[in-house]
Amino acid sequence: MADMTPGARVAVVGSGPAGLYAAEALVKQSGGDVQVDVFDRLPTPYGLVRYGVAPDHKSIKSIARYLQRVLEHPAVRFFGRVEFGRDLTRADLLECYDAVVYATGAMVDRRLGVPGEDLPGSVAATDFVNWYCGHPDAADHRFDLSVEEVAVIGVGNVAVDVVRILAKSADELRDTDVPEHVLAALAGSRVRRIHMIGRRGPAQAKFTTKELRELGELPHAEIHVSPDDLRLDPASAALAESDRHVRGNVAVLGRWTDEPPGAKPRRIDVRFWRAPREILGAGRVEALRLERTRLGDDGRVTGTGEYETLPVGMVLRSVGYQSVPLPGVPFDDRAHVVPNRGGRILAPDGSPVPREYVAGWIKRGPTGVVGTNKSDAAETVANLLADLAADREPPARKIEELLAERALPVVTYDDWLNLDAAERALARSLNRGERVKLARWDAMLAACRPS
Numbered sequence: 001m002a003d004m005t006p007g008a009r010v011a012v013v014g015s016g017p018a019g020l021y022a023a024e025a026l027v028k029q030s031g032g033d034v035q036v037d038v039f040d041r042l043p044t045p046y047g048l049v050r051y052g053v054a055p056d057h058k059s060i061k062s063i064a065r066y067l068q069r070v071l072e073h074p075a076v077r078f079f080g081r082v083e084f085g086r087d088l089t090r091a092d093l094l095e096c097y098d099a100v101v102y103a104t105g106a107m108v109d110r111r112l113g114v115p116g117e118d119l120p121g122s123v124a125a126t127d128f129v130n131w132y133c134g135h136p137d138a139a140d141h142r143f144d145l146s147v148e149e150v151a152v153i154g155v156g157n158v159a160v161d162v163v164r165i166l167a168k169s170a171d172e173l174r175d176t177d178v179p180e181h182v183l184a185a186l187a188g189s190r191v192r193r194i195h196m197i198g199r200r201g202p203a204q205a206k207f208t209t210k211e212l213r214e215l216g217e218l219p220h221a222e223i224h225v226s227p228d229d230l231r232l233d234p235a236s237a238a239l240a241e242s243d244r245h246v247r248g249n250v251a252v253l254g255r256w257t258d259e260p261p262g263a264k265p266r267r268i269d270v271r272f273w274r275a276p277r278e279i280l281g282a283g284r285v286e287a288l289r290l291e292r293t294r295l296g297d298d299g300r301v302t303g304t305g306e307y308e309t310l311p312v313g314m315v316l317r318s319v320g321y322q323s324v325p326l327p328g329v330p331f332d333d334r335a336h337v338v339p340n341r342g343g344r345i346l347a348p349d350g351s352p353v354p355r356e357y358v359a360g361w362i363k364r365g366p367t368g369v370v371g372t373n374k375s376d377a378a379e380t381v382a383n384l385l386a387d388l389a390a391d392r393e394p395p396a397r398k399i400e401e402l403l404a405e406r407a408l409p410v411v412t413y414d415d416w417l418n419l420d421a422a423e424r425a426l427a428r429s430l431n432r433g434e435r436v437k438l439a440r441w442d443a444m445l446a447a448c449r450p451s
Contacts, residue, residue, distance in 0.1 A: 007033070007035075007394070008030070008033065008034045008035070008098045008099075008388055008392075009034070009035045009036075009037070009096070009097045009098055009395060009399075010026055010034055010035070010036050010037070010097055010098060010099045010100070010101065010384070011036075011037050011039060011093045011096070011097040011099075011100045011101070011399075012026075012036060012037070012038045012039065012100075012101045012103060013039050013084050013093075013100065013101070013102045013103060013104060013326075014038075014039075014040060014047065014102065014103035014104040014105060014360070015038045015039070015040040015042075015045040015046065015047055015071075015078065015080075016046060016047020016048045016049065016103065016105055016360070017046075017047060017048060017049060017063065017067065017360070017370050017373045017374075018047075018103035018105065018359045018360020018361065018362075018363075018373040018376065018377060019038055019040075019047070019101070019103035019359070019360070020038065020045070020046075020067045020070045020071065021070075021359070021373045021374045021376075021377035021378075022101045022103055022359045022360075022377040022380060022381055023036045023038055023070050023071075023073075023076050024070045024073075024377075025374075025377050025378045025380075025381035025382075026381050026384075026385075027070075027073055027075050027076065029378070029381055029382060029385055030385060032075055034075065034385075035075055035077075036075055036076045036077070037076075037077045037079060037097070037399060038071070038076060038077065038078050038079065039079045039080075039082045039084065039088070040078075040079070040080050040081075040082070041081065041082065041083035041084070041086075042080060042081070042136065043080040043081045043411040043415070043416065043419065043444050043445060043448055044080065044416060044419065044444070045067070045071060045078055045080070045413075045416060046064045046067055047105060048105060048370070049061060049063050049064050049067065049370065050064065050133070050134075051129075051130060051133045051134070051135045052129060052133065053133075053370075054129075054132075054133075054161040054164065054165065055132065055133060055165075055173065055176035055177050055178045056164070056165075056168070056172075056173065056176050057161075058176075060370065061177075063370055071413055072413075077412075077413070078411075078412065078413040078416065079399075079403075079410050079411075079412070080410065080411030080412070080415070080416060081408075081409060081410060081411040081445075082403075082408060082410055084102075084104070084326065084327070085326065085327035085328075087406065087408050088402070089327065089328065090326075090327065090328035090329060090356075091328070092402060094355060094356075095395065095396045095397055095402075096395050096396070096397055096398060096399040096402060097355075097395055097399070098355065098388060098392060098394075098395060099355045099356070099357065099384050099387075099388065100355065100356050100357065101343075101357045101358065101359055101380060101381075101384065102326055102329060102338065102345075102356070102357070102358045102359075102362060103358070103359040103360045103362065103363075103377075104323070104326060104360075104362050105323065105360055105361045105362060107126075107321070107323065107324055108124070108126065108321065108322055108324055109124035109125055109126045109317055109318070109319070109320070109321060109322075110317075110319050110320040110321070110322055111317070112153065112276055112317055112319060114276050114277055114278055114279060115278045115279070116278050116279030116280055116281065116285070117279055117317075119279055119281050119283075119284055119285050120283070120284040120285065121144055121147075121281065121284045121285030121313060121314045121315065122279050122285050122314075122315045122317065123143065123314065123315065123316050123317065124316075124317055125152070125154065125158055125159065125162055125316050125317055125318035126321070127141055128141075128143060128162055128316055129158065129161065129162065131143065131182060132165055132178055132182050132186075133178075133437075134177065134178065134179045134182070134437030134438070134439040135439070136439060136440060136441045136444060138439075139179070139181075139439040139440045139441075140440075143185070143314065144284075144313060144314055145185060145186070145188065145189035145190060145191055146190050146313075147190065147191065147312070147313025147314050148190055148191065148192045148193060148313065149191070149192070149193045149194075149195070149310065149311055149312045149313060150166060150191050150193070150194050150195070150312055150313065150314045150315075150316065151194075151195045151197055151276075151288045151310055151312040151314070151315045151316070152166075152194060152195065152196045152197065152316045152318060153197050153276055153315065153316065153317050153318060153319060154196075154197070154198070154317070154318030154319045154320075155196060155197075155198035155200075155205040155206060155207055155270075155272070156205075156206035156207055156318065156320070157206070157207050157208060157211050158318050159196055159207070159316075159318040160196070160207045160211045160212060160214070160215065161211075162316055162318060163194050163196050163215065163268055164214060164215060164218065165186070166189070166191055166194050166266075167194055167215070167218050167220070167221035167266050167268055168186075168218060168220065168221075169187075169220050170183055170184075170186045170187035170189075172219075172220070173186065174432055174433070175432060175433035176433060177423070177427070177433065177434070177435045177436055177437050178436075178437070179436065179437050179438070179439040180430070180436060181439070182439070191266070192265065192266055192267065193266070193267045193268075193269065194221075194266070194267070194268050194269070195269045195271055195310055195312065196268065196269070196270050196271065197271050197274050197276065197290065198270075198271070198272045198273070198274070199273075199274065199275045199293055199301050200272065200273070200293070200295070200301055201229070201232065201233070201236050201272045201273055201295070202229070202230055202232075202236075202246075202249055202250050202253050202272055203232060203236035203237075203239045203240050203246050203249075203250065204236070204239075205249055205272070207249070208245070209245060209248035209249050209252060212249055212252050212253070213252050215268060215270075216252065216255065216256060218266075218268075219264075220264055220265055220266055221264055221265075221266040221267065221268055222262045222264045222266075222267050222268070223256045223267070223268040223269075223270065224256055224257075224267065224268070224269050224270070225253050225254075225256045225257050225269075225270045225271075225272075226257070226271070227257045227258075229270075229271060229272040229273055230250065230253055230254060230257060230272075232250070233294070233295055235295060235299065236295070253270065256270070271290075273292055273293050273294065274290040274291065274292060274293060274308075275290065275291050275293050275301065275303065276288060276289070276290060276315075277289050277290065277291045277307070279315055280309070284313075285312065285313055285314055285315055286311070286312075286313065287309050287310060287311050287312060288309065288310045288312050288315055289307060289308075289309050290307065290308050290309070290310065291303045291304065291305070291306065291307050292304045292305075292306035292307070292308075320366060321361070321366040322336035322365075322366070323336050323337060323338075323361060323362040323365075323366075324336075326338070326362075329345065329356070330345060330346065330347060330348065330353065335365065336365065337358075337361075337362060337363060337364065337365055338358045338362050338363065340357075340358050340363055342379055342380065342383045343357045343358055343359060343363060343376075343379055343380025343381075343383050343384070344357060344380075344383050344384075344387070345357060345358055352387075354387075355387075357380050357383070357384050358380065359373070359376055359377045359380045359381075360373050360376060360377070363376065363380065364376060409445075411445075411448050415448035415449060416448065418447055418448050418449065418450060419438065419444055419447040419448045420435075422438065422447035422450070423435040423436060423437055423438055423447075426438070
């Protein structure tokens with residue numbers, strides 16, 4: 001493969017796990033013959049590892065140390081604060097590179113589609129996660145933590161993360177990297193009861209047993225599940241019998257069915273077989289109306305006509321992510337992915353689009369764990385390198401010329417290292433663990449280029 005690629009230049013749009021695994025695969029599979037430029041609209045690399053993984057999950061966040069080695073390879077360069085579609089277009093990249101890999105992830109939450117969803121206090125879980133993870137776009141978001149009851153709709157790992165952060169005390173988060181203003185807001189939280197709500201039953205829940213078990217280990221929150229919610233229909237019972245993951249979840253949940261009311265200041269209620277039907281309130285969220293559900297013979301969820309109303313002051317919607325279209329790039333509006341075959345982007349007529357590829361969630365949808373992106377990227381890169389023609393025309397111009405021409409204030413990898421050092425120094429000054437994130441654009445950019 002390497003003899004096909006000497007001097008080739010490839011752009012990767014997105015510096016999260018998918019993008020950096022793609023960069024790594026390009027270097028390895030080409031024998032180091034490909035120059036890889038990684039672009040991100042943020043001044044920081046690592047994407048979801050930095051801004052999606054919960055701050056108290058330090059072992060998962062350590063993946064950044066592996067990805068750092070990719071960015072430090074001589075054949076890889078980082079261009080931060082460069083936004084695709086605004087600073088550089090599709091045509092620009094195709095003019096400057098032999099090929100382009102789009103790895104921009106899935107950036108928005110799916111909607112519930114119920115009345116009252118847009119009331120103040122009804123919040124996409126992504127916004128809340130971005131806030132406590134220190135994303136600069138969310139630095140000034142406000143969440144009403146003066147309410148006593150909150151509903152988190154969804155039973156995946158992101159929902160579990162959100163519930164856990166709400167249920168922890170600020171002291172428990174002091175040694176994490178949450179920004180100072182977030183820690184102060186959480187310290188003033190008056191949330192005392194958190195409802196985690198799933199439309200289906202425990203056998204269909206998407207959270208992992210490890211994440212679920214962590215909820216039962218919180219020192220300041222008790223957890224409860226209604227025995228009625230754990231009754232399995234025949235199909236669910238068969239699934240639990242055959243699937244170790246499902247069996248583990250049901251076993252953990254079963255430990256919490258007879259938890260007596262305790263003295264802990266917070267309570268988590270895990271509630272299955274309930275579908276949100278309406279978010280109620282006069283001017284802001286005041287309650288959530290739920291309908292009891294069951295699985296029909298066709299495996300679909302149907303309503304039973306039994307309703308209940310929870311007196312919650314905030315609703316966090318965590319029912320899945322979806323990707324958004326990239327300017328000029330083909331997009332499937334139903335599946336919310338870029339149409340592709342093995343990472344090769346497909347035109348509306350089904351033919352491969354020359355020199356353009358995808359990796360990660362925008363390729364396959366929001367499935368798998370962080371490590372899934374490695375094999376996913378390897379497949380895309382293998383096809384990309386197979387497509388590179390030995391007699392190809394070199395790119396018409398160099399990216400450096402284009403960036404200079406537009407006077408774009410690019411953040412380099414060395415600039416990012418300055419920001420990284422500033423966050424570590426802040427943590428030391430506050431006696432707060434390994435790092436405390438700077439979350440506002442101005443502070444981040446000032447740290448990138450200290451005077």
